[in-house]
Each structure stands twice: as C-alpha cells, then as structure tokens.
Amino acid sequence: MAELANEPCLAIEGLTKRFGGFYALNDLTMAVAQGAIHAVIGPNGAGKTTFFNLITGVLTADTGRIVFEGRLLDEARPSRRTVRGIARTFQNIRLFPQLTVLETVMIGEHCRYYPSILKGLRDLLYRPFGEAEDERVMRGNALELLEFLGLADQRDQKASDLPYGDQRKLEMARALATRPRLLLLDEPAAGLNPHETEHLDEVITRIRDRGVTIILVEHDMGLVMGISDRITVLNFGTRIADGNPREIQDDPAVIEAYLGEDEAP
Amino acid sequence: MFDGLLDGYTRSILIFAGINVVAAYSFYVPFKTGQVSLGQAGFMAVGAYTAAIMTQKFGLPFWAGFLVGGFIAGIVGVVVGFPALRIKGIYLLLLTLGFSEIVQVIALSWDYVGGAQGFRQIAFNRYTLDYLVVLIPLLIWFFARLERSSLGRAMDSIHQDETAAEVMGIDVVRTKLFAFGLGAMIAGFAGALYAHHATFMDSSTFNIMMGVEILMFVVVGGGSTYWGPLLGALFLTLLPEFLRTLREWLELVPVSWMNFFPANRVYDFLHEFLDFENAKRLIVYGIILIVMMILRPDGMLTRDQLRRFSLPRLGRRHG
Incomplete structure (x- = not known):
C-alpha cells in the first residue's frame, strides 16, 4: 500500500483531442496526486471541459492515455468509468x-x-x-x-x-453516492453568490477529507487559490504552467494568458 | 370465467379493452426510459403471427403459442432496439414506424401466413378474458414494484437526462434495450390474444393507426405512473360505448321538447355525432389529444398527484 500512496491517482500522458482542425487539447501530460485538490484553470476555450469529457468517457481521445490508480483507463463508456471510481458534476446543472x-x-x-x-x-x-x-x-x-x-x-x-x-x-x-475515489467538479461556484461560494470551499475540503481526490475546474480565483494543493493552467489546449498556488500566481505565462501581453508586468 | 355474468357484447368489449390495456403497457415500458415507439402494433403483429403459426401450423395449444409469440416478439424487440439506441425523439418515431411498415409488408407477401388473403380460421380461444384477468393484474403488480425499485428509478433517470444517468454509472445501453425488449414482449402477448380472439387477421390488422392509438392510450392516461396506461386504454376504448349509451338516453327525450328551432338542430347534431363508427372515433381521439396537450400535457394521471394521495406512506418509508 505504501507504493500506492506514491502513485498518482490519475496520470495523463500525451492526451490530444481535435475537433476538425482545432486542437481542443494538445499533447497534455499531467499527474494528479492521491488525495489532492488539483485545480485546472485557464481562459474560456482553453480545453477544460474537453479535459473532463475525456476523463469521464463522454468524448474519446485521438491520442494519449489516461492511467487511473496505476491501471489504464480503457473503459469506453462513461458508466463503466463511474463504476471504476470516477464521478463528476456538470457545469450546467444536470439533475x-x-x-x-x-x-x-x-x-x-x-x-x-x-x-x-x-x-x-x-x-x-x-x-x-x-x-x-x-x-x-x-x-x-x-x-x-x-x-x-x-x-x-x-x-x-x-x-x-x-x-x-x-x-x-x-x-x-449524487456524484459522491457512486463512492468515487476521484471527483471532477466542473465550475462548482458558477452562479453562486459570494456567501454560498465561501461555504463551498469548506464543502470541497470536507469531501477531500473523506478520501476523495478532487479535480476542480473553476473560474473563481479566490476559491481556486484558497483550497488547491496544485494548479494546472491550460491555454489553447496546452499546458502553460503547473505548480502550487503561489508559483502559479507569479508565473509570467499565466499572467499573460489571463491579462494579455500589454498588461503583463 | 364470467360465462353466466356477461352477455356476449359486453364480453367482447371487455376483451378488446383488456387487450388494449396490455398494448398500452407495452408502450409504457420503453417510454419509461424515454423511448417513444410508434411500432408497438408491429410487435403485436409479430406475436400474433408467431402464436397463430404455433397453434395452426404446429398444432400447439394456445398457451404455448401465447408464450412463444411473446418470446419471439421480445427477441425482435431487442434486435430492433439496437439501432434504436443511437437515435432519439422524432428519428426513433420514424424508425419504429418503419419497422411496423416492414412487418405489414412481410405479412402481406408471405403466403405461408395467408399473404393478401389474411390468416384465416385461427382457432378461437375461449379463455381470452381469463388470460386478461390474470395478465393485467400481474402487469400492474410488476410495474408498481418497478416504480418503487432502484431499477425503475434508473429507468426514470434515463428518461429525464440520459447523459447524466450514464455518467452516474447507470448502464443506459442495457437498460434501454431491456425496456425495449420487454415492451415488445408484452405487445407480443397482446397480439397473440388478439389473433386467437378475432380468429382472423391480415397485414392491415396491425396497421400504423393501431400504433398511434397505443401511443395515445399512454399519452392520454399519463406516462409518468403505472396507472396511466390502464386508465388511458380503458377510457379511450370504452369511450365509444359511453357515447353510444348517451345516444340511447338522448332518444328517450320526448320529441315534443325538440320540435322548435335551436333545440331540434342541437338534437340532430348530437344524435348524429354520437353515432359511432371508426372515422368519427378518430375525430374524437384527435379532439381529446388536442385538449389534453393544452390542459394536461402529462396525461390524466401523474405521479405527483398520486404521491399527494399517499403522503402517510411516504412518511413512513423515509422515517
């Protein structure tokens, strides 16, 4: 079991998804540590939702592989992946x-x-x-x-x-009821008022404390910086930065992607 | 059963109403997973012809033909269900419509089952009503259990959001196939009963209008609860009988009340209108459908209504 603790919960290698000539995700490689809250951020159209859809099997990758808990995630259908231990919520609520x-x-x-x-x-x-x-x-x-x-x-x-x-x-x-070991939260703060958002980071932390690894896609930077153990930044389908919140905040590439070249310090 | 109680006419009405109830449940099962089928008449035809072949060509007793008919219809249902998995809404309607049409063409051109002459002199089954009296409560029991079970809830969730259900780990493919096959099997049972009660059928017996009528039973009765198909099928099948009775009452009104201007016209119109035959029945169905879609798009009975009636039980279940 000691080995398992070092092993990433989710390892993504060279993941690529094209829609026609457009690369929604281009050769993405990243690892999500066991028991972490790992945020994936980026401007609109950076490929975050595609990333979720590839992990849950709603879409199929063109190339690359996803390894979940040391085993290749090769189940084709989303329901099989849920049974394997991956659950998600939806950006536009789907109850x-x-x-x-x-x-x-x-x-x-x-x-x-x-x-x-x-x-x-x-x-x-x-x-x-x-x-x-x-x-x-x-x-x-x-x-x-x-x-x-x-x-x-x-x-x-x-x-x-x-x-x-x-x-x-x-x-x-509903997602937790499937007893996932990896939970994907797609913009959980979207549409919430500031009070509800404040409550949300506590909820997410408590879910992690139940032993669930969390990948969080979110635009609310206050929430992301407050609770994430690690952050991966995407832009135009490629990874432009990866690190803890402090490193990300100071990363020139990230600032440029978010604010544009002119305003970068 | 009921030999001494019912005259032949009432008996015949009840039998057709009962077969319609079974047919309505055959539509209800796939509908529970969000699949709208106009082809249930086609599955009834498969069951009817299979059962009649078993009893007339192979000399099997009716009960065996009945079971084989339902079984084969169920298998055909699963086969048709596979392409149906990939498509939704109006395209599924067209696919099931096409299936129904194909069955009709096969019945028309296959001389072994009578071809254009129709399948004649099918042995009359004296016990159709008895079969229905057992089968319908069995169906109601099954669907009542289903509605309160995890499997039934899973089917509801597929109806309401297929993608979300799949992502929550529900095997949408198998559940939908199962529902389609089970619905086809129930339709096959209805067809087998029909064939051995009517003793004659041809390619136009199980036509597309019949598929539309079956859909209407559930749409009018309400597709969100298992009582809906029963209510809808009984209501629409017995409606002509109610209206016929109304007409007889109308004739009891003394003529002297009616021989001045507006009253006589109204009387004549009603008298004419309540005289039921096939074409007019469809007009009335059409009117009912339009009124229902405006006033009660979810049908006469909905699950929410039934829930309100059974609050104490709900309280205990969760308590």
Whole structure:
C-alpha cells in the first residue's frame, strides 16, 4: 500500500483531442496526486471541459492515455468509468427534474448495488411486496450523504424545486453516492453568490477529507487559490504552467494568458 | 370465467379493452426510459403471427403459442432496439414506424401466413378474458414494484437526462434495450390474444393507426405512473360505448321538447355525432389529444398527484 500512496491517482500522458482542425487539447501530460485538490484553470476555450469529457468517457481521445490508480483507463463508456471510481458534476446543472432529492442521490447508489438488470429484476420478483434489503441500505447511505451536505431537510422536495446553490450541492451528493475515489467538479461556484461560494470551499475540503481526490475546474480565483494543493493552467489546449498556488500566481505565462501581453508586468 | 355474468357484447368489449390495456403497457415500458415507439402494433403483429403459426401450423395449444409469440416478439424487440439506441425523439418515431411498415409488408407477401388473403380460421380461444384477468393484474403488480425499485428509478433517470444517468454509472445501453425488449414482449402477448380472439387477421390488422392509438392510450392516461396506461386504454376504448349509451338516453327525450328551432338542430347534431363508427372515433381521439396537450400535457394521471394521495406512506418509508 505504501507504493500506492506514491502513485498518482490519475496520470495523463500525451492526451490530444481535435475537433476538425482545432486542437481542443494538445499533447497534455499531467499527474494528479492521491488525495489532492488539483485545480485546472485557464481562459474560456482553453480545453477544460474537453479535459473532463475525456476523463469521464463522454468524448474519446485521438491520442494519449489516461492511467487511473496505476491501471489504464480503457473503459469506453462513461458508466463503466463511474463504476471504476470516477464521478463528476456538470457545469450546467444536470439533475433529474422529476425525482426527489433523496431519489436523486439513490440514482448515484444504483450502480454499486444493482450492477446488472438481472439483480434489479430478481429483487423485484423474489419479494413480491415490500422493500428490498439493498433499497433500505441505499436509502440509509443517501440520507447520510444528504446530511453530510446539509440537504437532509429537503429530501422529499423535487430536485428542480431547490434553490440554485442547493442544486449544486445535490449534484455533488449524487456524484459522491457512486463512492468515487476521484471527483471532477466542473465550475462548482458558477452562479453562486459570494456567501454560498465561501461555504463551498469548506464543502470541497470536507469531501477531500473523506478520501476523495478532487479535480476542480473553476473560474473563481479566490476559491481556486484558497483550497488547491496544485494548479494546472491550460491555454489553447496546452499546458502553460503547473505548480502550487503561489508559483502559479507569479508565473509570467499565466499572467499573460489571463491579462494579455500589454498588461503583463 | 364470467360465462353466466356477461352477455356476449359486453364480453367482447371487455376483451378488446383488456387487450388494449396490455398494448398500452407495452408502450409504457420503453417510454419509461424515454423511448417513444410508434411500432408497438408491429410487435403485436409479430406475436400474433408467431402464436397463430404455433397453434395452426404446429398444432400447439394456445398457451404455448401465447408464450412463444411473446418470446419471439421480445427477441425482435431487442434486435430492433439496437439501432434504436443511437437515435432519439422524432428519428426513433420514424424508425419504429418503419419497422411496423416492414412487418405489414412481410405479412402481406408471405403466403405461408395467408399473404393478401389474411390468416384465416385461427382457432378461437375461449379463455381470452381469463388470460386478461390474470395478465393485467400481474402487469400492474410488476410495474408498481418497478416504480418503487432502484431499477425503475434508473429507468426514470434515463428518461429525464440520459447523459447524466450514464455518467452516474447507470448502464443506459442495457437498460434501454431491456425496456425495449420487454415492451415488445408484452405487445407480443397482446397480439397473440388478439389473433386467437378475432380468429382472423391480415397485414392491415396491425396497421400504423393501431400504433398511434397505443401511443395515445399512454399519452392520454399519463406516462409518468403505472396507472396511466390502464386508465388511458380503458377510457379511450370504452369511450365509444359511453357515447353510444348517451345516444340511447338522448332518444328517450320526448320529441315534443325538440320540435322548435335551436333545440331540434342541437338534437340532430348530437344524435348524429354520437353515432359511432371508426372515422368519427378518430375525430374524437384527435379532439381529446388536442385538449389534453393544452390542459394536461402529462396525461390524466401523474405521479405527483398520486404521491399527494399517499403522503402517510411516504412518511413512513423515509422515517
């Protein structure tokens, strides 16, 4: 196990994705340490969302490889990668509008307790009435997660009826319900008010303390600089800097990318 | 069953209503995963012809033909479901429509099953109503269990956001295929029952209009809860009967009340309108559909309504 601790949670080697002639991601190499909060920042169009989509399998890379916990991440479908231990939230919230808060979190639990349809059918048919044992366990787990994120009181509300900030938290709860070892947060502070953002860094830190490695894509620099252990800066699909928050803040290439050449000191 | 209780006419109405209920559930299953199929009549045809071949050509008893018919329809459903996985919305409608059309053309040109002459003299199954009385509660029980189970929730989530469901680890491909196959199998059962009750069918029996009607059962009844298909199929199938009864009541009104200007026109119009035959039924269906889409786009019954009625139980479940 000592070996595992030194091994990066996620290692990315030469990852490239083209859309026509446009390189959304160009030969990206980086490593995410076990148990870290690793931020990926960059101006709009830098390739951050493509990066997430490649890791979760929503898109397929043209070249390059992704190694997760020492093993090649070669599952093609996003659902298989989630089962491997990678979960994500969405930049534009994608909840299931008709499900309640509790049901939404139980969707995240589904892949662990019902890996096959047959298992689902068996639970349905063997016990003609009442609730399957796994359902009860799932409900308990889901409630525990809702309490962890402070949403337990809203458990019977419809997901679409929640205020925006709570919807973001619910997305995190749903992602955590899959018991990921790597969690990708896509702009969790987008659309939140300053008070909610302040609360957010505490939430993210507590998720990390549960033993989840976090990759964070975010525009809110206050949040990024405050909680990140390491930051990778992308611009036009290439990595222009990599380091801890202090190093990044002083990096001339980063300042140039963000502020433009003229204003660089 | 019910031999002494029901006259032949009522019996026949109930049987067709029951077959429509089963057909409505066949649409409901794929719909639960967001797949809208206009081809359920095509799967009914597969089940009907397969069952009739089993009973008429191979001399099997009806129950065997019924099971084989449903099974083969389910397999065809999975095969059709594969290309259906990749497409959504209007394109899926067109694919299932095309499938239904292909089945009709095969039935028309395959002489073994009667071709243009139709499949004649299929052995009459005396127990159609008994099959329905067992099958429909079984379906309701299954879908009630499904709605409260993790598998059912997973299907709902696919309906609501397929990408998000996939990213949450739900095997969207297999779940959708399963739903499509199960729906086709249920349609096959409905078709087998139909063939051995009507005793005759040809290529136009299971036509596209039938597929549209099946879709309407669920759209009108409500697709978000398992009671919706039952309610919609019963309502739309029995509606002509209600209207026929209304007409009979209308005839009880004394003529002397009606022989002045506005009343006689209104009377004549209603009397004419309530006289039901096929073309007019479709007009009424059309009107109902338009009114429903404006007033209750989610159908007559929705899950939210049912939830409101069962709050105490919900409280205990979570307590």
